[in-house]
Amino acid sequence: MDIAIVGFGTVGKHLERLSVATGMCPVVYDKALGPRSRSAVNACGASFICVPTNQGSDGRLVLDDVRDVLEWLKTPIVVIRSTLPIGATRALSIEFNRPLVYVPEYIGETPWAPQRPEADFVVLGSPDFVAAREVLRLLQSMLGPEPVYRIVEPEYAELAKLMENSFLALKVTFANEMAGTASAFELDYEAVRELWLLDGRMGRSHTIVTEEGGFAGKCLPKDLHNLICQAEDASYRADLLIEVERSNRRFRSA
Ligand SMILES: NC(=O)c1ccc[n+]([C@@H]2O[C@H](COP(=O)([O-])OP(=O)(O)OC[C@H]3O[C@@H](n4cnc5c(N)ncnc54)[C@H](O)[C@@H]3O)[C@@H](O)[C@H]2O)c1
The missing domain is CATH 1.10.1040.10 (N-(1-d-carboxylethyl)-l-norvaline Dehydrogenase; domain 2)
Structure with missing residues (x-):
């Protein structure tokens, strides 16, 4: 399956390295890289959202960039790797009328942090079990049988x-x-x-x-x-x- 990475910072680049290592050639989209074809992203079977969720003035994580992407993203499978507040996966799934799957990223920023934490475990949180199983199959094709995979209600993952x-x-x-x-x-x-x-x-x-x-x-x-x-x-x-x-x-x- 062709995949797209939306947001090409620390998390997006890590995902690109992972997918290239498994023989994939992901489509990369980032607003900082100038005008790029969203249609190339939307031609993919799955997309991974890796945009910031920074702290807003009220102290809570701001979802504006995630929403901005969901406004135009049309891939059949949508995985969110950006860190989400509790309740966001379910609320965004309802708001955008599609089953989203939250797969939190555990990579660290320091050079000595585990550079491949998903080799050990992968958490998939979604209000839709079928969508979570599709993402599970995709991730298993990338990461193999070794990691422990857990599908849970999204609030647990968050x-x-x-x-x-x-x-x-x-x-x-x-x-x-x-x-x-x-x-x-x-x-x-x-x-x-x-x-x-x-x-x-x-x-x-x-x-x-x-x-x-x-x-x-x-x-x-x-x-x-x-x-x-x-x-x-x-x-x-x-x-x-x-x-x-x-x-x-x-x-x-x-
Ligand atoms: N950095 C880490 O080690 C780490 C680890 C785990 C989770 N996370 C989470 O992952 C998310 C991304 O973190 P990061 O460190 O990769 O951020 P980053 O700032 O390094 O990269 C984010 C990228 O998204 C792009 N972007 C912003 N808004 C966009 C939009 N609307 N459309 C398209 N592209 C857009 C930016 O230009 C940037 O290149 C955050 O929610 C963060 O909390 C980060």
Whole structure:
């Protein structure tokens, strides 16, 4: 099946590398690349939306670019790889009257982050099981039998993705807190960190304390903040997550 990639940034380029490695020749569309034929995209059997969902002025993820693409996209299968807030896949499926499938992206921005996280697991969230099964078959043709594939209701996929980035933010914040604590005892955090990580249950990722302190980047701050806001909308005050944000401001400005 021919596929199209809409939005050719970090996530779109990663998907292009993956698909080329499996012998595909994807059509690429990005508004920054100038006028390109949308008809070439719409001639494909499936498209993958990889456009930004940045934080809006109210703190929540903004879906304008996703909507902008859905306005003209006509491929039989539409997969969204952009990070979505809870409820968005179902709401957009209703708004655009087509079954969308959310397959959250787990690639990291740093060179040492797993560069092929989908080799281990792929989550497919959709209100339409048939559409999810079609995407499953497509992804299996690209990724093979090894990954664990899970088809779920879209809200589970959305929350699990936001939960992952919020946890990584929490982990960085904890590491920064321990660095401060070690220093109060005139102990070297690096030496303590290595002892801490002798226990494999801790996991080495997100434990380095950088010169800038805390966390930044395109994903962790916005996904964490969105989750805080959405929890608040649902009448739940996520105090721990609020504290992670507050502590991060303290570590970044130290
Ligand atoms: N960067 C990561 O490591 C990462 C990891 C997981 C999830 N995500 C999520 O994936 C999404 C994309 O992230 P990214 O890092 O690839 O963003 P990016 O900024 O690197 O790339 C987005 C691309 O989309 C293009 N674009 C914007 N609006 C468009 C439109 N209306 N039509 C066509 N093209 C458009 C931009 O020109 C840009 O090239 C975001 O929702 C992000 O949260 C990113």
